[in-house]
Amino acid sequence: MAEDKTDNIVYIGKKPTMNYVLAVATQFNSGTSSVTIKARGKSISTAVDVAEIVRNRFIQDLKVDDIRISTEVLEGEEGKKSNVSSIEIFLKK
Amino acid sequence: MAEDKTDNIVYIGKKPTMNYVLAVATQFNSGTSSVTIKARGKSISTAVDVAEIVRNRFIQDLKVDDIRISTEVLEGEEGKKSNVSSIEIFLKK
Numbered sequence: 001m002a003e004d005k006t007d008n009i010v011y012i013g014k015k016p017t018m019n020y021v022l023a024v025a026t027q028f029n030s031g032t033s034s035v036t037i038k039a040r041g042k043s044i045s046t047a048v049d050v051a052e053i054v055r056n057r058f059i060q061d062l063k064v065d066d067i068r069i070s071t072e073v074l075e076g077e078e079g080k081k082s083n084v085s086s087i088e089i090f091l092k093k
Numbered sequence: 094m095a096e097d098k099t100d101n102i103v104y105i106g107k108k109p110t111m112n113y114v115l116a117v118a119t120q121f122n123s124g125t126s127s128v129t130i131k132a133r134g135k136s137i138s139t140a141v142d143v144a145e146i147v148r149n150r151f152i153q154d155l156k157v158d159d160i161r162i163s164t165e166v167l168e169g170e171e172g173k174k175s176n177v178s179s180i181e182i183f184l185k186k
Contacts, residue, residue, distance in 0.1 A: 044138040048178040052164045056176075067160040069182070071145045083149075085141040089162070 008032050012039035012047045020050045025058040028093060034065065037089040040072060044087045051089045065092040101125050105132035105140045113143045118151040121186060127158065130182040133165060137180045144182045158185040 010023050020037070027035050039047035055062045068088045073081050103116050113130070120128050132140035148155045161181045166174050 042135075042138050044141050045135050045178070048137050048162050048180055051162060052176075052178045056164060064162060067162065069141050069144060069157060069160065071149055083145075085138070085145045087141055 008035045010035060010037050010050075012037060012043045012050060014043070017046055017049050017053070020046070021053045021058065024050060024054045024091070028054075028059050028062070028091075032093075034090065034092045037091065038086065040086045041084045044085065047087055047089055051091060054091065059093065061093060063092050065090040101128045103128060103130050103143075105130060105136045105143060107136070110139055110142050110146070113139070114146045114151065117143060117147045117184070121147075121152050121155070121184075125186075127183065127185045130184065131179065133179045134177045137178065140180055140182055144184060147184070152186065154186060156185050158183040 008027055010020055010027070012020055024035050024037065037047050037051055051064065055064070066088075067090070070086050070088075071083050072086050074084055075081055101120055103113055103120070105113055117128050117130065130140050130144055144157065148157070159181075160183070163179050163181075164176050165179050167177050168174055
């Protein structure tokens, strides 16, 4: 299992997928040995795309060290709470 | 790591999330000890939602045994190939 890390995290949002792919690839190419990709809700699919594209097209010897899923509670405008799923993908060279 | 299993697979598609939640919960309640949730592309987010909702609201002692991501090659109408990410979430009682 991967240890909890606070460095080298790439958060997936609504930008084009390739932006995040390049962000992850750049971190590895600058000497980092592990990067964590995090996403919530609908961005979870993009997070998996990013991990797969980096592995298949950019950094050959990359491994998926661990994948964790969880539920986060978001508080809306009127204090209304809603649950949203999240994912963490730990990539390691 | 989970072993490869061909039984007890729930494929996530475009139906309402709760349909899949009930499909997974029903399998566990009928005595099954492991269920695999599979999804591709945009349905990956729904797959994580399904796993989290079953774990948090339906089956208390459920564990995420393993999560795997991969890339599948789909052939389009004119023989054009495209890559799509996929996820497998292995749940275990």
